[in-house]
Amino acid sequence: MSKYWSAIVSGLTPYVPGEQPKLPNLIKLNTNENPYGPSPRVLQALAGELGDTLRLYPDPNADRLKQAIAAYHAESGITAGQVFVGNGSDEVLAHVFMALLKHEQPILFPDITYSFYPVYCGLYGVEHVTVPLDDSFEIRVDDYFRPNGGILFPNPNAPTGCLLTMKEIERLLLGSADSVVVIDEAYVDFGGESAIALVDRHPNLLVVQTLSKSRSLAGLRVGFAVGHVDLIEALERVKNSFNSYPLDRLAIAGAVAAYEDVEYFEKFRQAVIVSRDALTSDLQTLGFQVLPSAANFLFARHLRKDAGQLAADLRARSIIVRHFRLPRIDQFLRISVGTEEQCRTLVDALREILG
Numbered sequence: 001m002s003k004y005w006s007a008i009v010s011g012l013t014p015y016v017p018g019e020q021p022k023l024p025n026l027i028k029l030n031t032n033e034n035p036y037g038p039s040p041r042v043l044q045a046l047a048g049e050l051g052d053t054l055r056l057y058p059d060p061n062a063d064r065l066k067q068a069i070a071a072y073h074a075e076s077g078i079t080a081g082q083v084f085v086g087n088g089s090d091e092v093l094a095h096v097f098m099a100l101l102k103h104e105q106p107i108l109f110p111d112i113t114y115s116f117y118p119v120y121c122g123l124y125g126v127e128h129v130t131v132p133l134d135d136s137f138e139i140r141v142d143d144y145f146r147p148n149g150g151i152l153f154p155n156p157n158a159p160t161g162c163l164l165t166m167k168e169i170e171r172l173l174l175g176s177a178d179s180v181v182v183i184d185e186a187y188v189d190f191g192g193e194s195a196i197a198l199v200d201r202h203p204n205l206l207v208v209q210t211l212s213k214s215r216s217l218a219g220l221r222v223g224f225a226v227g228h229v230d231l232i233e234a235l236e237r238v239k240n241s242f243n244s245y246p247l248d249r250l251a252i253a254g255a256v257a258a259y260e261d262v263e264y265f266e267k268f269r270q271a272v273i274v275s276r277d278a279l280t281s282d283l284q285t286l287g288f289q290v291l292p293s294a295a296n297f298l299f300a301r302h303l304r305k306d307a308g309q310l311a312a313d314l315r316a317r318s319i320i321v322r323h324f325r326l327p328r329i330d331q332f333l334r335i336s337v338g339t340e341e342q343c344r345t346l347v348d349a350l351r352e353i354l355g
């Protein structure tokens with residue numbers, strides 16, 4: 001606290017990201033990064049940008065990237081003009097709060113969800129009401145049919161990994177025509193179906209995705225949103241009142257290359273899905289209850305051992321998982337799916353810890 005701080009800053013409760021410890025030989029299963037590296041074509045594209053042109057500003061509209069994203073989702077009929085890009089989907093979401101979610105009524109999101117949402121509410125002065133997940137930790141669409149200033153949730157949800165069906169999403173969209181519905185699809189490539197397919201039929205739908213997880217580019221910071229041109233224009237207005245160049249030359253080139261290497265993407269997302277399913281049954285054998293996951297992480301609780309203690313015991317063996325000391329989920333661990341070898345090391349460690 002300092003007398004130089006603005007009143008807004010004094011009242012902020014910032015997001016606390018999963019730690020990035022600088023220890024060697026750590027098995028890092030705490031922030032849902034992809035255990036596999038990015039496509040070699042991405043690395044090649046990045047190398048190609050290292051040169052004299054770095055003295056020039058990048059394309060403020062990142063048109064090449066918007067076209068690559070629209071082309072990848074061509075079946076949905078979207079055009080580059082329906083794509084908004086930003087410095088990670090966190091930045092895209094921040095602009096969404098300012099551009100589309102700040103209204104008279106409070107916005108709605110689940111009680112158990114991405115913990116950045118309430119932080120943006122604090123930063124932008126957006127009122128919110130949390131809607132409890134049901135006893136199986138699923139989103140119940142009917143609970144969102146009430147006056148609101150917008151609806152927001154990840155699908156699959158985080159940190160549960162649970163997926164809401166397209167049919168339920170469409171029911172929510174039809175019953176919420178006066179509100180923007182924002183679906184944060186950070187993990188959709190690991191087992192969900194993208195709601196981008198619904199964008200053309202629903203002017204109130206905005207879908208947000210990131211290249212951080214399924215495309216192994218958390219370090220490059222690229223995210224995007226797809227929706228009706230009117231929603232995209234609102235985001236562009238905020239972006240161009242904030243930072244005209246959110247994506248640098250490397251980010252644009254790397255992201256375009258990631259979309260061009262479809263084969264690499266398919267191969268490694270499949271590898272993660274196979275490891276996730278194997279890890280699920282291994283954890284169940286060890287006495288864990290594991291929520292059904294469509295993501296690259298598992299949300300699991302052990303029926304006898306305290307979650308905080310388990311996380312500490314794993315840490316002592318250089319394995320880091322995420323434990324949230326929050327109501328309803330303080331006995332769960334969120335475990336990112338690692339390589340086959342990392343998963344094996346994790347299961348061996350747990351077997352030892354649990355005796």
Ligand SMILES: *Cc1c(COP(=O)(O)O)cnc(C)c1O
Nearest residue numbers: 088089090114154186210212223
């Ligand atoms: C990881 C994550 C993001 C942020 O992704 P970036 O593009 O790296 O900023 C957004 N939403 C959810 C639910 C996430 O898990």
